[in-house]
Amino acid sequence: MMARSTSPSPETTPPSVRFVQLGEVAFRVNTRVLSMIGVALVVLVALGAWALTLGSFRLSLQAVIDALTGAHAGDARFIVRDLRLPRVLTASFVGAALAMSGAIFQGLVRNPLVSPDIIGVNAGASFAAVFWIVTGQPSPLLPLIAFAGAVTTTAAIYLLSWRGNIAGPRLILVGIGVNAILTALTTGLVVRANIYEASRALHWTTGSVYAATWGDVRVMVVVLAVLAPVGVGLMWALRVIQVGDTTARSVGLPLERTRLALILVGCALSAGAVAVAGPIGFVALMVPHIARMIAGPMSGGVFIVTGVLGALLVLGADMVGQHALPVSVPVGVVTGAVGAPYFLFLLYRANTRV
Amino acid sequence: MSKVTSTAPAQSTMAHRGTLPAAKLGATLLLCVAALAVVAVLSLRVGSIGISNADAFDALFHYNPASYEQTVVRTLRLPRTIIGLGVGAALAMAGAAMQATTRNPLAGPDLLGVNSGAAFGIVTAVYYGHLTHPLQFVWFAFAGGLAAAAATYAFGSAGPGGATPVKLALAGVVVSSLLSSWLTALLLLDQQTLEVVRFWLAGSLAGRDVTTFTSVLPFLLVGLIGMLAMANQLDILSMGEDTARSLGMHTGRVRAVVTALVVLLAGAAVAAAGPIGFLGLAVPHIVRLFTGPDYRWTLAYCLVVGPLLLLSADILGRVVARPGEVQVGIVTAVLGAPVLIALARQRRVAEL
Numbered sequence: 001m002m003a004r005s006t007s008p009s010p011e012t013t014p015p016s017v018r019f020v021q022l023g024e025v026a027f028r029v030n031t032r033v034l035s036m037i038g039v040a041l042v043v044l045v046a047l048g049a050w051a052l053t054l055g056s057f058r059l060s061l062q063a064v065i066d067a068l069t070g071a072h073a074g075d076a077r078f079i080v081r082d083l084r085l086p087r088v089l090t091a092s093f094v095g096a097a098l099a100m101s102g103a104i105f106q107g108l109v110r111n112p113l114v115s116p117d118i119i120g121v122n123a124g125a126s127f128a129a130v131f132w133i134v135t136g137q138p139s140p141l142l143p144l145i146a147f148a149g150a151v152t153t154t155a156a157i158y159l160l161s162w163r164g165n166i167a168g169p170r171l172i173l174v175g176i177g178v179n180a181i182l183t184a185l186t187t188g189l190v191v192r193a194n195i196y197e198a199s200r201a202l203h204w205t206t207g208s209v210y211a212a213t214w215g216d217v218r219v220m221v222v223v224l225a226v227l228a229p230v231g232v233g234l235m236w237a238l239r240v241i242q243v244g245d246t247t248a249r250s251v252g253l254p255l256e257r258t259r260l261a262l263i264l265v266g267c268a269l270s271a272g273a274v275a276v277a278g279p280i281g282f283v284a285l286m287v288p289h290i291a292r293m294i295a296g297p298m299s300g301g302v303f304i305v306t307g308v309l310g311a312l313l314v315l316g317a318d319m320v321g322q323h324a325l326p327v328s329v330p331v332g333v334v335t336g337a338v339g340a341p342y343f344l345f346l347l348y349r350a351n352t353r354v
Numbered sequence: 355m356s357k358v359t360s361t362a363p364a365q366s367t368m369a370h371r372g373t374l375p376a377a378k379l380g381a382t383l384l385l386c387v388a389a390l391a392v393v394a395v396l397s398l399r400v401g402s403i404g405i406s407n408a409d410a411f412d413a414l415f416h417y418n419p420a421s422y423e424q425t426v427v428r429t430l431r432l433p434r435t436i437i438g439l440g441v442g443a444a445l446a447m448a449g450a451a452m453q454a455t456t457r458n459p460l461a462g463p464d465l466l467g468v469n470s471g472a473a474f475g476i477v478t479a480v481y482y483g484h485l486t487h488p489l490q491f492v493w494f495a496f497a498g499g500l501a502a503a504a505a506t507y508a509f510g511s512a513g514p515g516g517a518t519p520v521k522l523a524l525a526g527v528v529v530s531s532l533l534s535s536w537l538t539a540l541l542l543l544d545q546q547t548l549e550v551v552r553f554w555l556a557g558s559l560a561g562r563d564v565t566t567f568t569s570v571l572p573f574l575l576v577g578l579i580g581m582l583a584m585a586n587q588l589d590i591l592s593m594g595e596d597t598a599r600s601l602g603m604h605t606g607r608v609r610a611v612v613t614a615l616v617v618l619l620a621g622a623a624v625a626a627a628g629p630i631g632f633l634g635l636a637v638p639h640i641v642r643l644f645t646g647p648d649y650r651w652t653l654a655y656c657l658v659v660g661p662l663l664l665l666s667a668d669i670l671g672r673v674v675a676r677p678g679e680v681q682v683g684i685v686t687a688v689l690g691a692p693v694l695i696a697l698a699r700q701r702r703v704a705e706l
Contacts, residue, residue: 113460113523160695172459173639173698177691180632184687188680191556206538282531289524325539333538336531343528347521348512 033301036294040308044092047315051088052080054323082214090212090276091318091331092311093220095283097273099310100231100303102284103291104266107238107298108259109168115285116270119175122279123182124153125271129278130186130201134193142204143219143275150271153178158263166259207280207332209318216276223272227265228307232300234262239299282336283310286343293346313339379651382644386658393665397435398427400669402677405431433564438668438682439661440567441559441623442633444574446660447581448619449634450641450652454592455612456519462635463620466522466613467529469631471502472624473555474533481540481547491554492566492625496573499621505529507613518595522613557628557683559668570622577618581653584612588649632687633664636694643697663690 016032052064057079059067067080102115116122128149132142157178161171186205190198209216237258240248248255270284291306292298298306313335321334398410405423412418413427448463456465464470475498476491485491510518510525541548587608590598598605623630637660638652645651667685674680 111458111460112520113458113527118460160699163699169459170698174695176460176635177695177698180636180687180691180694184632184684184691187556188684191681285527286531327543329539329542333535333542335535336528337535340528340532340535344509344525347509347525347528 030296030299030301033295033299033305037301037304037308040305040312044308044312044315047312047319048088048092051315051319052084054319055079055084086214086217087209087212087318088315089217090220091209091315093217093224094209094273094277094280095287095310095312095314096228096307097220097223097269097310098280098283098314099287099291099306100228101266101270101273102286103288103298103303103306104231104234104238104262104269105284106288107242108262108266109171110242111168111172112289113285114172114175116266117279117281117284118179119172120153120157120179120182121150121267121270122274123179123186124156125150125274126205126279127182127186127189128152129204130189133201133204134189134197136197143216146278147271147275150267150274153182154263154267154271158260165256166263203330204278206330207274207278208330209277209314210330212276219272219276223269224307227269227272228304230261231265231269232303234258234265235298235300235303238262239297278332280314280332280335282339283313286339287313290339290343290346293349379645383651383654383658386655386662390658390662390665393662393669394435394439397438397665397669398431401426401431401672430560433562433567434559434668435665436564437562437567437626438559438665440571440574441627441630442661442664443578443657444619444623444660445630445634445664446637446641446656447578447653448616448623449636450638450649450656451581451584451588451612451616451619452634453638454588454649455609456523457592457594458519458523459639460635461523462631463616463623464530464629464631464634465526466617466620467502467506467526467533468499468617468620469624469629470530470533470537471505472496472499472621473551473629474498474502474537476554477537477540477547477551480551481544492569495625496570496621499624500617502529502533503613503617503621507610554628556681557630558681559627559664560679560682562627567626570625573618574622574626577615577622578657580615581612581619582657584608584615585650585653588612588653589647592647592649630664630683630686632683632690633660636690637663639694640690640697 016030018029018031020029049061049064052068053059053061057075059076059080063076064080065071067077068085070077098116105114105116105119106112125146126149129142129146132145133139137145157171157175158166160178161167161174163170190201193201237253240251240253241255241258241262245255248258273280287310288298288306291302291309295302295305314331317334317338318331320338321329321331325334395407395410398413399405399407403423403426405427409421409423410427410431412421413424413432417428418424419428445463449461452461452463452465453459455461472495475494475496478498479485479491479494485494506522506526506529509529510522541551587603590601590603591605591608591612595605598608620634637656641652641655641659645655664682664686667689668682670689671680671682671685674685
C-alpha cells in the first residue's frame with residue numbers, strides 16, 4: 001500500500017507544538033495549526049460577507065450588516081436574510097462536511113485516492129435520488145431519500161466487506177464494485193427517462209446549492225454539530241490505525257469498533273451534505289490533501305483545517321459559478337476548476353508528503 | 355503471448371500464495387482463449403436478427419453482398435466484434451500496468467486523464483469546429499487523450515522528488531476534474547454540442563466504424579506488444595520503489611516507458627469506442643485473484659479476459675432489451691462488479 005504513516009517521529013516534532021495539562025489529561029497543541037484555523041476562518045467570514053453583497057441587486061457591505069442586524073426592514077433585509085445567507089451558509093457547511101468525510105475515509109483505508117465518491121456512498125445517494133426523480137415522486141422528500149440511499153449503501157458495503165474484520169484493500173474493492181453497479185443503474189435510469197426528468201436528474205447529480213433554504217442550513221448545522229466533534233475526537237485513533245493493525249491492537253485500540261465508528265461518521269457527514277446539495281465532486285478527494293500539504297499530518301487540528309478549507313472551496317466555487325461566468329452554472333461544475341490550479345501548485349512544491 | 359506462456363514461472367522466485375500452479379494456470383488460460391473464441395462467434399450471430407453459423411462463416415470467407423444476413427455480419431457485427439476484442443485487451447492491460455506502477459488498487463487506465471482528455475478534445479472540436487459526424491472524432495479523441503496524459507506527467511513529475519506514484523495519481527485526478535469542469539460547462543451552455551457528442555460519451559461498441567479502429571490499430575499493437583515485453587519490469591516495479599532500485603532497475607525510466615505504453619493503449623481504446631469505464635479497473639483485480647502478483651501471467655490473462663468480459667457484456671446488452679440495446683458500459687459494470695465483490699470476499703485479496 002502506498003500511503004505512508006502520518007505520525008511524526010519524536011525528533012521531527014515541530015517547535016510549534018505545545019503540551020497543555022488539564023488535570024489528569026495532557027493535550028498536544030500545535031500552535032501553527034491553531035493559527036491556521038484562525039486565519040482560514042477569518043478568510044471564510046470575509047468571503048461570506050463578500051458573497052452577501054454580490055448578485056443582480058448589489059448591496060454595500062454596510063447595507064448587508066444593517067440587514068443582518070435588523071437595522072433596516074425591506075428588500076435588502078429579505079434578499080440578504082432569506083435568499084443569500086442560506087445559500088452562503090449551506091455552501092460552507094456542505095463543503096466542510098464533504099472535506100471532513102474525505103479525510104476520514106482516506107485515513108481509514110490508508111489510500112490517498114479514496115473518497116466517498118469512489119467507494120459508492122455518493123453513488124447510493126445518487127441512485128436513490130435519480131430513481132425518485134425519474135419515477136415522478138414528490139420532490140420535498142428527495143433529500144431524505146438521498147440520505148437513506150447513502151446510508152443503505154454504506155451498510156451494504158460494510159456487510160459485504162466484513163470477513164471477521166474490515167481490511168482496507170477488501171473495503172476498496174467491494175466499494176468499487178458497489179459504486180460501479182449503482183453508477184451503471186443510474187445511467188440506465190437517466191437513459192430511459194424522458195428529457196425533462198433526465199435533465200433534472202443530471203442537474204441533481206452535478207451538485208448545486210441553488211435555492212438553498214433555512215431548512216437546508218438547519219440540517220447541515222445538526223450534521224456538523226453532532227459529527228464534527230466526534231470526528232475530531234476520533235482523529236487520534238485514526239492516526240494509530242494508520243500505523244498498522246498490529247500496532248493499533250498492541251496499544252489496546254478496539255480496532256473493529258473504531259473502524260465502524262469512523263465509517264459511520266464519514267458516511268453520515270457525506271450523506272448529509274449530498275442530501276442537501278447533491279454529490280459535489282472533487283471536495284472530499286482533494287481538500288484533505290490540500291490541508292495536509294499546508295498544515296501537516298492529519299490530526300484533530302488539521303481535521304478542522306480540512307473542514308474550513310472545504311467550506312472555503314465550495315463557497316468560492318459557488319460564487320464563481322454564480323457571478324463570474326457569463327451564465328450561472330451549478331457549483332459542482334466549478335469546484336474542480338477552482339481547486340485544481342491551487343492543488344497543482346501545492347503538488348509542485350510538495351516533497352512526497354502526501 | 356506464446357512467449358509469455360513459454361517463460362511460465364515454474365521456477366519463479368515470487369510466492370504464489372493461494373494461487374494456482376503454473377501448469378493449471380496455463381490450462382485455464384487456454385480455456386479462457388476457447389471461451390473467447392466461442393463468445394466472438396456468438397457476437398457475430400446474436401442480435402436483433404439471429405444469424406446462422408453458415409452465414410457468419412460465409413460472411414467472413416466467401417462474402418456475398420447480395421445476402422442480407424451476410425451484409426449485417428460484415429458491416430455491423432464484425433466491426434463491433436473486432437473493436438471489442440481490441441478495446442477489451444487494451445483497457446485490461448493498461449489497467450494492470452497502471453496498478454503495478456502506482457501500486458494502487460484504485461488505479462485504472464483513465465487515471466492519467468486519458469478519457470477526460472479525449473472527451474475534452476472531442477467536445478472542444480465539436481463546439482468550436484462544428485464537427486457533426488463521429489467519424490471525424492477519432493484524431494481529436496486521440497490527441498486530447500495524449501495531451502491530457504502529457505500534462506498529467508508534467509505536473510506529476512515537476513518539483514522536487516520527480517514522478518512518484520502518488521504525485522502522478524493525484525495529478526491525473528486533478529487534470530481530469532479540471533477538464534471535466536470545462537466539459538460540463540460547455541455541455542450545459544450548448545445543447546447542440548450535447549446532442550452531437552451524447553452518444554459518443556456513453557461509450558459503446560455499436561455504431562463505431564471499423565475505419566476509426568484501423569486508424570488507431572498501429573498504436574494499439576505497439577502498446578500491447580510493448581507491454582507484454584515489459585512484464586518482467588512490471589513484476590519488479592510492483593515490489594516497490596526501493597526493492598526495484600536495489601535490484602538495479604532505473605525505476606524512473608521504466609515508469610516513463612510503461613506510462614507511455616498505457617497512454618497508447620488507453621488513447622487508442624477511447625478513440626475507437628469512447629470512454630468505457632470499470633473494465634480496465636476490474637479485470638486486473640479479477641485476474642490477479644487467480645494468477646497472484648506475477649505480472650507475466652496477469653498480463654497474459656488480461657489480454658484474454660478483458661475482451662471476454664467486454665464482448666459478453668456487449669452480447670448481453672443486445673439480448674436483454676430487444677429490439678433496443680443496453681450500452682455495453684452499463685452491462686459491463688452490472689456483470690463484472692458482482693464477480694469482483696464475490697472474489698474479493700472469497701479469497702485473500704492479492705496485495706499489489
